[in-house]
Amino acid sequence: MERIFRINTIEMRDKVESSIFSKIGLMFFLVAFLLTGFSQSIFAQDVRELWKDGNEKYTQGQFTEALANYIKIEEAGYTSEALLYNIGNTYFKLKENGKAILYFERVLKLNPSNADASNNLALAKEYSLDKIEGVPEFILTTWIKDINYSLSSDMWSYISLFLFAAVAVLLLGFKFAYTSRLRKLSFFFGMVALLFGLISAAFAWDQRHNSGLKDSAIVMKLVSTVKSSPDISGKTLFILHEGTKVKLLEELGGWMRVELADGRQGWIISIDIEKI
């Protein structure tokens, strides 16, 4: 199925380029969608059962069983905000704080606007030992980030599409409006919509890009030492505890160069941390 789908999409792209208006192309798209949708639903039956069962187990307080179900779904290659969020919650209930933080971070990576996940992450962080004062950010960056992270990537995508559609309509208005006043207004609003559309698209792209990055990790070990060089004999610079977030800089033979939020750097054994 996957392969067919891929071939289809490649054909599709050709078609898109050659004759975007051709009805045959659109037909192909529809068929491709139906096929991909169908292929997913075959696996989905089993997964949906696991999901439902896991939620029931969680509700009954059987967290270990619930977690086993969720992990099975994850191992089958599926992912979603809800799944990662539930796994995080279950780990929290099982008092595995590092894992809980890891999963909440993963949810936020998928969707930085998930309020539940950020609430739970804040709570889980209360239980972690390390207190790190972050370097203050440029205020404008913070504002832009706040705006960006107030909606999910998908939301921004929809907004950008809507705005682009508005641009198209307004440009037509600019061309064909009866009065010059209307034409002027159309042009102005068209440009504004284009600007905001591009910004939305940039936000959507930024979130998507960030979610793909593997540039940060959570310390999984209760106590982990950070060395000055990537080997055991190196000087111990500082000690990190479970649940602390670090930025990954480079990797060298089973060691990772990490940076804390306050700018300190050092080398940590890769197995002590898990990438978000």
Add this chain to the structure above:
Amino acid sequence: MKRVTIFKKLIVATALLFTGFAAAAQVSFSVDAPRVVGLDESFRIVFIANAEPSSFDPPTMQGFDILAGPTSSRMSSTQIINGKKSESFEVSYTYIVQPKSLGKFSVSSATAVINGKRYSTQPVTIEVVKGEGSSGGKSSSSQPAAGNVSSSDIFMRMSVSKGHVVKGEPLVATLKLYTKMPIAGFEGVKFPSFNGFWSQEIETPQNIEFVRENVGGVIYNAALLRRYMLMPQQTGTISIDPSEMICQVQVKAAQSSSGRSVFDDFFSDYQTVKKRISAPGIRVVVDPLPAGAPASFAGGVGEYRMEAKFSRDSVNANEAVSLIITITGSGNINLIESPKVDFPVDFEKYDVKISDKSNKSGSGASGSKVFEYPLIPRGAGVFSIPSVDFSYYDIQKKKYITLSSGELKLKVGRDAGGGGAVYGSSLPAGVNKQAVRSLSDDVRYIKIGASGLRKGNSMMFGSLVYIIALALIIAFYFVALRILSKRIEMNRDVAGVKNRKANKVAKARLKAAEGLMKQSLNTAFYEELHRALLGYASDKLTLALSDLSREKIRESLSAKKVNEELTNEFISLIDACEYARYAPDGGGVEMHSNYERAIKLISGLEV
């Protein structure tokens, strides 16, 4: 008949019992006899009354030879201390007896009638052992030489009621002094510290009283020094430290003569010898409590009952009420903590009041402990408090037992104060508005609904759907652009261009009329207008000027499917022109309006 007599006897017996109790405060009648005696020892049994008996009914003494008695003696004393006078009177009947054989013998109760009431003593059991006993009564032991007090003459012993217990199970440790010799005093007493136990002294006699006791067939004067209640707090073998003290033992001075006179006992030199004695330490094996303790277990060991109730079943809001939990039983009751109770959040709670009504006896503590939880419900309603659980380890059954109170219900009525009108506030006095408190933190609940599960990256941006949507928007733009352009083109041909053309034609035809209008030449203007209209009609309808009649014009116009309105307008305009040519001057305004009408009409016909 027989039954009646039994009944009578019963009545008499109970009556006696009651009178006996009633008089017990004033009158006592008791017996004093040693518990243990040697076989060849003569000793005294004394019955003492603190009032003059009118008759004395002697007891029967089996197994004993009465050597003398009963000899009665009276003693009275009067004391005045700080002007307070106290009198005492004592009558004693003394027997001197000697056992006949080894074993245990009992001396039955003696009865005396005092002030017309009968009093009886308790029966006494006396054990006869094959001990060394001389005829010397109490100080019967053979006295060793001075300074040579052996450890068999005087020793201390610590004994415990149980040597094998579980953690928390109470046991009683008794420290006793055994001696054969008179003791003048103690010094440097060191009691054990009982490490690993929670300990409490339950008996600390002010006066040391010696009681005869049989230890391995030897008669000693034994005295209780201390009695402790111990509750092990650790597991394993816990040793109780040895206790020590220095005894001042009175020893007879070495005698020069071998002969012993009768007076020696009274007048011989006694010498005080210091003797260090110690009670050896003992070990207590403490087993841990078995695994699987219930959640409500807080260290209680023994046997208990629990009762939980509210001081009142129904209260009004803002009135005090308390939940009273009573735990009764035996065991380490004084170590029991207050059971945890989950009160509704709306209840104001105060510190638990604990009253311990347990008494420590030789077998550990027993009694009851009362926990009082004072509460003030702030809102009305029927509140149910989840079952209060109390768990303990039952030593006999060797398992944990959980007592539970069951759900407790409390009916809280509306505030009796009527709630309101207190200094204009809507809340009753003494109640303040309060912020909603966060009682605890927890993660928000999991997502239950749609899972939204997908494989791989499912983000909208950059996905096929997004690209298609974008492509569709662009496509829509171009399609719309094309369609609109085409349409405008068409509009331009049909309407715009034609319109402008028609307008031009009309203006051209009426050019001469316009010039005349500007010169305000009324008659000339209307003539010119009339000619222009007719000329236009003949051109348009391809009719000869001579053929032009109103009917003909109407006919031709309707044949060309021209609007009825326009046709009427055309006719009426021609009429207006013909009329105005001969009419007096209508003024520039009318001229102008007629000119406009004509332009409009021709443009309308042209389109």
